[in-house]
Amino acid sequence: MAHDPKVRQAFEAARRLGIPDEETKLILKKLLKLYDKKWEFIEENNYQTLFDVYFDSKNDKITSSSGANNVGVEDDPERPVKRIHSGEQSPKSQGLGRISHLLRNSGTSTLEVPCCNTGATGTNPNNGQSARGNSPENFKIVIDIAKGTENVEVFLVSDDRNDPLPRFNYIPHNIVYQNAHVQVSLARIADEDCCAGCSGNCLSLTLPCACARETGGEFAYNSLGQLKDSFLDSCIEMKVNPRVEHHFYCTDCPIERFKNDVKPEKCKGHLLRKFIKECGRKCGCHMLCGNRIVQRGITCNLQVFLTKEKKGWGVRSTNALPKGTFLCEYVGEIVTNMELYDRIMKRSRNERHTYPVMLDADWGSEGVLKDEDALCLDATYHGNVARFINHRCHDANLIDIPVEVETPDRHYYRLAFFTTRDIKAYEELTWDYGIDFSDSEHPVKAFKCCCRSPMCRDT
Numbered sequence: 110m111a112h113d114p115k116v117r118q119a120f121e122a123a124r125r126l127g128i129p130d131e132e133t134k135l136i137l138k139k140l141l142k143l144y145d146k147k148w149e150f151i152e153e154n155n156y157q158t159l160f161d162v163y164f165d166s167k168n169d170k171i172t173s174s175s176g177a178n179n180v181g182v183e184d185d186p187e188r189p190v191k192r193i194h195s196g197e198q199s200p201k202s203q204g205l206g207r208i209s210h211l212l213r214n215s216g217t218s219t220l221e222v223p224c225c226n227t228g229a230t231g232t233n234p235n236n237g238q239s240a241r242g243n244s245p246e247n248f249k250i251v252i253d254i255a256k257g258t259e260n261v262e263v264f265l266v267s268d269d270r271n272d273p274l275p276r277f278n279y280i281p282h283n284i285v286y287q288n289a290h291v292q293v294s295l296a297r298i299a300d301e302d303c304c305a306g307c308s309g310n311c312l313s314l315t316l317p318c319a320c321a322r323e324t325g326g327e328f329a330y331n332s333l334g335q336l337k338d339s340f341l342d343s344c345i346e347m348k349v350n351p352r353v354e355h356h357f358y359c360t361d362c363p364i365e366r367f368k369n370d371v372k373p374e375k376c377k378g379h380l381l382r383k384f385i386k387e388c389g390r391k392c393g394c395h396m397l398c399g400n401r402i403v404q405r406g407i408t409c410n411l412q413v414f415l416t417k418e419k420k421g422w423g424v425r426s427t428n429a430l431p432k433g434t435f436l437c438e439y440v441g442e443i444v445t446n447m448e449l450y451d452r453i454m455k456r457s458r459n460e461r462h463t464y465p466v467m468l469d470a471d472w473g474s475e476g477v478l479k480d481e482d483a484l485c486l487d488a489t490y491h492g493n494v495a496r497f498i499n500h501r502c503h504d505a506n507l508i509d510i511p512v513e514v515e516t517p518d519r520h521y522y523r524l525a526f527f528t529t530r531d532i533k534a535y536e537e538l539t540w541d542y543g544i545d546f547s548d549s550e551h552p553v554k555a556f557k558c559c560c561r562s563p564m565c566r567d568t
């Protein structure tokens with residue numbers, strides 16, 4: 110692990126964009142030489158120069174057949190392209206200064222590189238550090254469950270127990286099942302709700318851009334791509350200790366309608382959520398703008414492993430993660446509540462399901478919500494790594510936060526997981542599903558909770 114915090118932070122920022130450590134190392138060496146070890150030039154604009162060099166060299170590699178002067182970047186035009194927005198766009202330098210030519214053939218200096226686990230077998234290196242719930246163990250890397258669809262591999266690791274992985278289809282982005290009403294169109298994104306006049310990195314502006322207005326007038330992210338403490342802490346507070354004013358009540362609640370269409374009961378209330386609004390395709394900023402984190406996808410090295418408690422498979426990161434780090438989205442089929450209800454009725458009692466997520470963070474502003482607008486994400490048959498994240502009551506180390514990316518109608522949004530505190534490598538990642546274990550009428554039957562939290566609600 111790199112001891113110099115500047116080096117470590119540069120690696121972490123680059124990893125969040127899917128830039129491999131070995132390439133960051135090469136570029137950093139050359140930039141440090143070029144800038145006479147003046148880190149301020151490298152750190153400026155959230156490491157923009159480092160990223161420019163990387164992506165310029167990628168572009169050069171794609172467009173030029175010679176490649177003789179390349180800064181050591183391997184042939185892999187896929188990654189930066191895949192990183193972007195459902196895979197449709199490739200990053201382009203937008204007047205941010207191409208300096209990669211200055212770096213070619215400049216010398217090297219020594220740097221320590223953070224370790225990362227890429228081998229086919231491994232041992233938990235957290236030896237003696239006691240990541241809660243996980244003693245050191247030997248494990249074998251079996252497969253990339255993401256099948257190459259993510260920026261990084263998501264490894265399934267096995268130990269000597271032979272539990273089969275549930276059958277499901279890995280998808281990196283949400284997909285409409287059938288009746289869900291999700292309309293992503295440019296015409297629905299008002300000009301005043303995007304920052305067409307921006308360029309480069311919106312985070313370096315003195316005043317927040319139009320997109321930040323929706324996130325309470327400031328950016329949710331800091332220059333390292335992590336959630337700002339103030340934003341994160343208020344999200345945690347609203348989820349963990351919700352007050353009366355943190356709830357809203359629909360006039361005609363879709364959930365109650367599903368339970369009893371003829372005589373629905375009064376809405377039991379939904380938790381108010383803070384949204385993050387990220388810049389989108391109508392904005393003028395660069396794809397590497399600091400207000401585009403979730404849309405760039407997973408950058409942490411995640412593993413799916415068999416838990417020691419009776420929780421089945423779980424998720425962990427092979428690297429330590431600072432508080433506020435984006436981990437992954439909850440991805441699944443976008444289904445209407447009606448469709449979900451039908452599925453639940455048809456499921457066999459013994460079928461282990463993932464916990465469906467209700468996209469109800471903005472139902473209060475809609476008046477009467479139409480059935481096709483009351484949506485859930487179901488990751489049981491089609492989903493991403495998040496379908497393996499287990500539940501923990503109250504003090505989970507992840508929080509789910511709604512994110513608007515080109516979806517101003519907030520009955521559909523993306524749901525992103527961020528770390529609620531610093532996390533050690535190989536510690537199990539958990540989130541609070543928000544289950545009321547005493548609600549025997551809930552259509553999704555709760556499991557016997559084995560979270561071992563001192564504040565476990567299933568007592």
Ligand SMILES: C[S@@+](CC[C@H](N)C(=O)[O-])C[C@H]1O[C@@H](n2cnc3c(N)ncnc32)[C@H](O)[C@@H]1O
Nearest residue numbers: 420421422463464496497499500556558559560
């Ligand atoms: C979203 S899935 C998580 C992945 C699951 N462990 C697996 O092996 O596929 C949710 C299911 O995991 C199990 N689970 C999650 N958290 C649990 C907990 N705290 N205690 C017991 N079982 C849990 C339950 O079976 C639950 O229905």
